[in-house]
Amino acid sequence: MNQKNTQYASLALGILLIVGCIAVLTPFIGTLLLAMVVCITVWPAHNRLLKLCRQRRTLAALLSSLLLILLLLMPMLFLSGSLASSVEALIQHFRPMIANGLPSDAPAWLAGLPVVGNDIAAYWHKIAANRSELNKLLQMAFDPASKILLKAVAIFAQGMLQLVLVIFFTFFILRDADIYAATLNTAARKLAGELGAHMLRLAQGTVAGVMVGIVGTAAAQALVGMVGYLIAGLPAIMVLTFATFIFSMVPVVGSTLIWGGAAIWLYQQGQPGMAIFLVVWGIAAISSVDNFVKPILISRTASLPLLLIIVGVFGGVLVFGFIGLFLGPVLLALGQALLRDWLFNTPALEQRP
Numbered sequence: 001m002n003q004k005n006t007q008y009a010s011l012a013l014g015i016l017l018i019v020g021c022i023a024v025l026t027p028f029i030g031t032l033l034l035a036m037v038v039c040i041t042v043w044p045a046h047n048r049l050l051k052l053c054r055q056r057r058t059l060a061a062l063l064s065s066l067l068l069i070l071l072l073l074m075p076m077l078f079l080s081g082s083l084a085s086s087v088e089a090l091i092q093h094f095r096p097m098i099a100n101g102l103p104s105d106a107p108a109w110l111a112g113l114p115v116v117g118n119d120i121a122a123y124w125h126k127i128a129a130n131r132s133e134l135n136k137l138l139q140m141a142f143d144p145a146s147k148i149l150l151k152a153v154a155i156f157a158q159g160m161l162q163l164v165l166v167i168f169f170t171f172f173i174l175r176d177a178d179i180y181a182a183t184l185n186t187a188a189r190k191l192a193g194e195l196g197a198h199m200l201r202l203a204q205g206t207v208a209g210v211m212v213g214i215v216g217t218a219a220a221q222a223l224v225g226m227v228g229y230l231i232a233g234l235p236a237i238m239v240l241t242f243a244t245f246i247f248s249m250v251p252v253v254g255s256t257l258i259w260g261g262a263a264i265w266l267y268q269q270g271q272p273g274m275a276i277f278l279v280v281w282g283i284a285a286i287s288s289v290d291n292f293v294k295p296i297l298i299s300r301t302a303s304l305p306l307l308l309i310i311v312g313v314f315g316g317v318l319v320f321g322f323i324g325l326f327l328g329p330v331l332l333a334l335g336q337a338l339l340r341d342w343l344f345n346t347p348a349l350e351q352r353p
Helices: 002-052 057-100 117-129 131-175 177-232 237-247 256-268 272-286 289-297 306-344
Strands: none
Touching (some): 057 131
């Protein structure tokens, strides 16, 4: 009887310990998962750096982390400062309009739009002459716009903190990568034998391939976009380039928000020719990169349908915040690869025809 009580007490303590560990780790699950994804993705480059550092693991991990700071965190800080100044400039631009009302005539560029320009100009004249209707329209637009802006700022600020934590965790994972890899391999073999080891290798290949595909495609779009921005003579080229890189991870309309907004700005500045060029460049070059580069980069991973990317991006942002842009599609692609391999016993890393 005493032995049974001892067993029950040990089991209860074990369960409480597991629950406590989960409770402590819950706030960091997203950042830890992304840190693991980053480590798997950068491991080939880190391994070369480790050889250059003569197997000094701490030094190599520190250098890799510093590179991640330069490539990810510093541009994010620069972009946040630029966004803050842009929002302030936007407020200053619209403040006289809100205080004094709209001018009686619509801007020439707005009235000159094909098909809809005349209707917009007529409606502009109507609301400019009616202060109460203008206030009603501004109130209808202000409430959702302010909520969206506040939400975007919150996600961006959260993303900055999450990236700092990701790089912090990445340093320790890279420093002790051999220990973690051996532990995972041993645990996988004890749980499922050779199948567990196979699933672990499958997970590693899928995570690396999908991450390289998503980030590599975004980087290619950003570089192509930078060429177009240079030709168009836009200011703040590096800010626009990094913004294109971040937004290109959002499927369908991501990069369009950047080069489309830049084209509108050029048109407002009296440069319709460059605005048309940027629209053509955005459609023919920037947005089309996704159709050519991504299949090549993800050629060794499980198929990644557009629906999976869309759900992964937006679901990832809702669950994990900013880092969900990277983490969501990777987790769904990994789940699909493991499910296909388990159900059909087919090579889940095979490219879709």
